Amino acid sequence: MKVLLICAGGMSTSILMKKLEKYASAHDIDLEILARGMNDYDDVYQRYDVILLGPQVSYQKSSVESNTKKPVAVIAPYDYAIGNAENIFKQIKKLCQVQ
Amino acid sequence: MNTMALDERTEEIAMAIISNAGAARGAAFDALKAAKAGDYEQAAALMKSADEYSRAAHKTHSELLALYAKGAFEGGDILLSHAQDHLMCAALAMELIGELIDLRKTIRQNAGKEDK
Numbered sequence: 001m002k003v004l005l006i007c008a009g010g011m012s013t014s015i016l017m018k019k020l021e022k023y024a025s026a027h028d029i030d031l032e033i034l035a036r037g038m039n040d041y042d043d044v045y046q047r048y049d050v051i052l053l054g055p056q057v058s059y060q061k062s063s064v065e066s067n068t069k070k071p072v073a074v075i076a077p078y079d080y081a082i083g084n085a086e087n088i089f090k091q092i093k094k095l096c097q098v099q
Numbered sequence: 100m101n102t103m104a105l106d107e108r109t110e111e112i113a114m115a116i117i118s119n120a121g122a123a124r125g126a127a128f129d130a131l132k133a134a135k136a137g138d139y140e141q142a143a144a145l146m147k148s149a150d151e152y153s154r155a156a157h158k159t160h161s162e163l164l165a166l167y168a169k170g171a172f173e174g175g176d177i178l179l180s181h182a183q184d185h186l187m188c189a190a191l192a193m194e195l196i197g198e199l200i201d202l203r204k205t206i207r208q209n210a211g212k213e214d215k
Contacts, residue, residue: 011181012117015110056121056185059128074125077152081118082111 007054010037023085119156137214
């Protein structure tokens, strides 16, 4: 699965990305993932299947949806804070099914 | 606390502040959207939720300051300053949006227009 993470500046999603990569390799999940900021995803989103947003940019969900025409979801603040990879992967799988 | 444990703890603290401050900011902007659509009840509920997230973020921030006061840190940490940036952004968004919602209400009332 190819997942693009977007937050305000790409910093906190980079930390989350490391946690998701670790979980994926421990659970044998095929994952291609990238973290970008809100103003910096235009040139990369085409390569990804689904997009997950950090809670700090939740209110921009509809604009990301209309820009990218990809399935978009917002990560719950609690899952984001503790880097709950299990829940976040459940969310990714659900999004992939939508697609 | 050894360096590794402190690094992990600062990351936890930073992510908790970013998530909660971020959720507060997100809810405040959703409140503004609701108010623009004339739904002040929904706007008030969203501002209340923003306030709850913001309290959670500030609580974690206080823990951070307590650690700092105990001398746990030497110098700065870029992730922590990033987290504080989020916290201040959320605080400003909430204050301004609260005012904007009131302002819209007053303007609509003075113009004799009824919203929900």
